[in-house]
Amino acid sequence: MVRLITHNLLACHVKGCTSNNFPLKLQDVQIALREAEFNEDFLRGFIPRLEWGALVQAAREVGDDSLPAEVPEMLDDEFLKQLHHVLLEIHIDEGSMVCPNCKHVYPISSGIPNMLLAEHEIG
């Protein structure tokens, strides 16, 4: 399963692909929703690690436009619940992640993204 929390941490690692290699574009995705345990401390601690714009974009690519364009100054309960849902409860089952720079396609099949590179793509 790929959740958006992990997608938000993932850049392309093809040889020489070092700029504009994030976020990987989500294409032709099928998603599943699975309830996850709400952990407010975790979310508050994790927000600084997120690339917010990339998260908002990825959420839209999987059909969720509930997140605000900027992180709100007041992290109220409603916002944190929404963030929890987007980060941890949306699972990408099928589809692909495409590098915006080199266009490498990382296919996702049965919930598992294939991150293997061909010999000439290894850095």
Next chain:
Amino acid sequence: MSRPELQAPPEIYYGDSEAIKYTNNTRIQQIQAEMTYRALELLNLPPDEPAFLLDIGCGSGLSGEILDEEGYLWTGVDIAPSMLEVALEREVEGDLFLQDIGQGFGFRPGSFDGAISPRPSSISVIQWLLNAETSHPTSSPPHRLTRFFTALHSALRNPSRAVLQFYPTSDDQVQLITSIAQKAGFGGGVVVDYPNSNKARKVYLCLFVGGGGAAQVPQGLDGEAAEEAGARAKFEKRRQREVRKERSGKKKAAKGKEWILKKKDLYRRRGKEDVPRDSKYTGRKRKTVF
């Protein structure tokens, strides 16, 4: 006795039936559990803070289930698709990636609060890096180790640690591995538990990013024959502490019924309560949106 990792790389060694057999083996489950608790101990994470961990060579999720139980969020990478499929079926909480760590990986800087690889020798990731070879010059073990340690160092937060179990066959090998890790920026060193016992001896590469939150490499466990029983007793104690913490509400809020049922099932599968293990994993229904 030839070790499985010397016969074939793990993605070949673990076919579908091997992966299921491996995962359902009670002895393997117990060994993986012990190694995972020890790796977590060596990670030395700040207490009572949630953490996001990387499980390297996560396999079928035996260690991941313990991370779930302990309340950590995690991502796992593995080279063996059949093992990852078993992990999916067992509904571990972490995200799973098919990845050859010898190629490096693309996790952004500072993504993880720590990394573990508590593995028996058959699927030790360092051994995987050392043994995999093709004719291509960039596939040599030093190249693979360099890519792995560089990517790992970057993916970890500062300060943090990575604890990787390994099975070195010579001092030269230890030297090669630690020198490449150092070049990638890691501090730390090798921790040996029960150095005087052939059976219980365990070696961990305990790598620090930015000091790893401590000045010194942790001490290995010592003692002679009591090792395994002793270690287990220790984990049991820790487990009891965790239970007490949970009961007193310090660790986690009350859990939903579904969650508790799932955990019960988990204990049953691991043979904790004398309930016969069920070889079929019942899949929770998922709501498909598109």
